[in-house]
Amino acid sequence: MGASQKDFENAMNQVKLLKEDPGNDAKLKLYALYKQATEGPCNVPEPGVLNSISKAKWDAWNALGSLPKEAARQDYVEFVSSLSPSPKSCSLEGPGANRSLPESEDIVVTTEENITTIMFNRPTKKNALTNEMYQDIMLAMKAASKDNSTITVFTGSGDYYSSGNDLTNFMKISGDLKQVAKESSITLRKFVDSFIDFPKPLVAVVNGPAMGIAATVLGLFDAVYASNRATFHTPFSGLGLTPEGCSSYTFPKIMGRAKATEMLIFGKKITATEACAQGLVTEVFPDDSFQKEVWARLKAYAKNPPNAMRIGKQLIRSTEKENLHAVNAEECRVLQERWVSEECMNGIQNFLSRKAKL
Numbered sequence: 001m002g003a004s005q006k007d008f009e010n011a012m013n014q015v016k017l018l019k020e021d022p023g024n025d026a027k028l029k030l031y032a033l034y035k036q037a038t039e040g041p042c043n044v045p046e047p048g049v050l051n052s053i054s055k056a057k058w059d060a061w062n063a064l065g066s067l068p069k070e071a072a073r074q075d076y077v078e079f080v081s082s083l084s085p086s087p088k089s090c091s092l093e094g095p096g097a098n099r100s101l102p103e104s105e106d107i108v109v110t111t112e113e114n115i116t117t118i119m120f121n122r123p124t125k126k127n128a129l130t131n132e133m134y135q136d137i138m139l140a141m142k143a144a145s146k147d148n149s150t151i152t153v154f155t156g157s158g159d160y161y162s163s164g165n166d167l168t169n170f171m172k173i174s175g176d177l178k179q180v181a182k183e184s185s186i187t188l189r190k191f192v193d194s195f196i197d198f199p200k201p202l203v204a205v206v207n208g209p210a211m212g213i214a215a216t217v218l219g220l221f222d223a224v225y226a227s228n229r230a231t232f233h234t235p236f237s238g239l240g241l242t243p244e245g246c247s248s249y250t251f252p253k254i255m256g257r258a259k260a261t262e263m264l265i266f267g268k269k270i271t272a273t274e275a276c277a278q279g280l281v282t283e284v285f286p287d288d289s290f291q292k293e294v295w296a297r298l299k300a301y302a303k304n305p306p307n308a309m310r311i312g313k314q315l316i317r318s319t320e321k322e323n324l325h326a327v328n329a330e331e332c333r334v335l336q337e338r339w340v341s342e343e344c345m346n347g348i349q350n351f352l353s354r355k356a357k358l
């Protein structure tokens with residue numbers, strides 16, 4: 001008998017819990033089998049050779065030809081079992097022991113003690129946000145807004161909170177650049193809307209540096225706890241870009257126009273202590289006790305009556321909502337133009353060529 005949907009879901013959970021990186025070949029195989037099992041034969045255009053990662057993923061998926069979905073599901077389950085022979089040993093330490101179905105490989109969603117945690121889980125890329133991750137985060141937030149948790153937390157795995165938008169995203173979407181910019185603008189608007197409209201207390205546990213959009217949306221969180229290792233950096237101008245995540249409104253409001261200008265226009269990187277003094281961060285903790293102290297506090301807060309917290313949050317947010325949506329729309333409109341500008345293409349190219357030299 002083939003693997004059931006439940007077996008497949010369990011296997012996906014096991015992948016998240018692997019203690020050791022299985023290596024690129026295994027990850028490609030997992031990716032390909034997952035796509036085949038969920039979407040069927042490869043149905044997307046072949047990426048250009050410059051997009052080596054996307055191309056490798058596409059090749060792996062395409063190589064499965066017309067393998068039926070059920071067979072791919074079975075192969076996936078068997079392959080995962082060969083990677084993690086002892087599923088019982090797969091327990092997550094600390095917050096999030098009860099894992100809900102992960103939305104994608106790069107976002108891990110867990111719920112424990114009334115707290116739903118959405119973790120960026122792409123540590124080898126400093127948790128840079130791919131196109132898929134934006135979609136999966138929106139799905140995870142939608143689910144979190146309706147689940148039984150009282151507080152929702154964002155955090156990152158590894159040494160970064162997140163380095164922001166994956167600067168190779170544009171190269172991974174096929175089609176004309178203007179169309180890609182238009183679609184990205186729509187995605188960004190919806191993504192930021194999810195933060196503006198999120199109905200429950202939203203907390204960031206900033207374990208390390210936060211860059212770009214990962215830093216800007218913090219202005220839409222209800223509390224931001226940071227390790228003293230964290231830094232906050234929005235290097236937009238250098239990339240030919242302009243502020244997003246409502247930061248053109250929230251940052252001046254939180255820290256004053258001059259400090260916001262230093263960050264958003266001049267690209268000044270600030271420490272967690274500076275961010276706390278400027279009001280972007282709620283409290284800074286020494287890195288060695290950060291996780292313990294923050295999670296103990298959050299678990300205590302999460303015991304409060306859920307409706308009171310939710311309604312209280314909405315009272316704080318309601319006077320600003322309309323304004324925030326207007327700001328978001330305008331930032332996305334402007335960015336759509338920036339993304340096709342020469343300044344932006346040069347900025348991204350600079351990052352990519354810096355990489356090529358490494």
Ligand SMILES: CCCCC/C=C/CC(=O)SCCNC(=O)CCNC(=O)[C@H](O)C(C)(C)COP(=O)(O)OP(=O)(O)OC[C@H]1O[C@@H](n2cnc3c(N)ncnc32)[C@H](O)[C@@H]1OP(=O)(O)O
Pocket residue numbers: 124125126128129131134163164165166167168184185187188211212213214235239241244351355
């Ligand atoms: C729907 C669309 C929405 C769009 C919303 C727009 C948002 C705006 C932004 O968020 S702009 C993005 C701002 N972020 C950056 O500019 C960060 C760029 N990255 C870096 O500057 C550095 O990588 C670093 C400072 C984060 C880390 O430097 P370090 O030297 O410690 O490490 P590496 O550079 O070797 O990084 C390890 C690997 O991770 C890859 N990577 C890191 N960040 C990104 C990123 N943002 N985009 C793409 N790739 C990133 C890096 O390339 C290395 O990969 P490799 O090992 O394959 O070389």
